[in-house]
Amino acid sequence: MSIHYEIVSDNDIACIKDLCNELMSYQKSKALIHPEWFDNMSFETRLIPSVESAKANFIIAAKDENEIIGYAYSNISLKNTYSGGFATLKPVDFFDFDSVKGNDVGCLSQFYIKEGYRNAGIGSVLFEKSMEWLNSFKSINDLFIFVSNGNDNALNFYQGKGFQVSHQLLDGFITVLRNA
Numbered sequence: 005m006s007i008h009y010e011i012v013s014d015n016d017i018a019c020i021k022d023l024c025n026e027l028m029s030y031q032k033s034k035a036l037i038h039p040e041w042f043d044n045m046s047f048e049t050r051l052i053p054s055v056e057s058a059k060a061n062f063i064i065a066a067k068d069e070n071e072i073i074g075y076a077y078s079n080i081s082l083k084n085t086y087s088g089g090f091a092t093l094k095p096v097d098f099f100d101f102d103s104v105k106g107n108d109v110g111c112l113s114q115f116y117i118k119e120g121y122r123n124a125g126i127g128s129v130l131f132e133k134s135m136e137w138l139n140s141f142k143s144i145n146d147l148f149i150f151v152s153n154g155n156d157n158a159l160n161f162y163q164g165k166g167f168q169v170s171h172q173l174l175d176g177f178i179t180v181l182r183n184a
Contacts, residue, residue: 005068007126009133012063012075014055020065020075021047027116034154037177042152051077054113057085062137066117066126074117076130078138083109083146105145110138112149115158131165147183 012019024047032042055061058079066074083104112134117126138147149167151159153176163169167181 005121005124007073007121007124008067009129010065010067012065014061014063017051017055017063020051020063020072020077023072023075023116023118024051024114026118027114030116031152031155035152035177037153037175041177051114054079054081057081059108060141062134064130064133066121066130068121073121074126074130075114076112076134077114078110078112078134080108080110080138080141080144082107103146106143108141108144110141110144110147112138112147127161131161135165149181151179151181153177153179 028042028045028050031045032039035042054077058081060080062078064076065072083106112131115127115130115134117130135147138144147167148170149162150173151162159169159179159181162181166184168184170180170182172179
């Protein structure tokens with residue numbers, strides 16, 4: 005294993021399309037609440053719209069030789085971006101807007117590592133590089149991570165990195181974590 009890390013530009017996001025779609029399948033396989041909601045989630049419906057609506061994006065890929073084996077996607081967005089619909093017909097606000105200090109929030113939006121590469125420290129490197137980028141925005145005080153239900157490994161990972169559970173959305177479909 006020869007792991008290295010590369011920044012992916014907004015123009016080159018197609019290189020993580022397969023992994024993004026794998027992430028959606030993985031989340032569905034773990035979901036205990038409404039797994040069918042993941043049926044309409046894909047690279048085209050989740051990543052592309054997020055990248056296009058964000059003020060700034062950071063995508064870092066982990067590679068073994070030339071194969072992308074994991075990635076993390078973070079963004080800076082207007083907090084109002086997180087108001088409205090999700091993958092359901094139900095409107096939802098992702099957090100209490102009055103609790104956010106500025107107009108913008110930072111979000112670790114997607115994070116995935118292929119099976120066989122997990123628990124090898126790759127996730128910690130992707131997480132740390134994402135946090136370095138998010139924390140480089142001095143005007144951003146509020147960082148969020150959204151974890152799909154059933155993904156206890158991810159929830160424990162983020163809590164181990166200092167994030168705290170804030171609340172749940174859509175009757176537990178998503179757990180919202182927030183920086184301490």
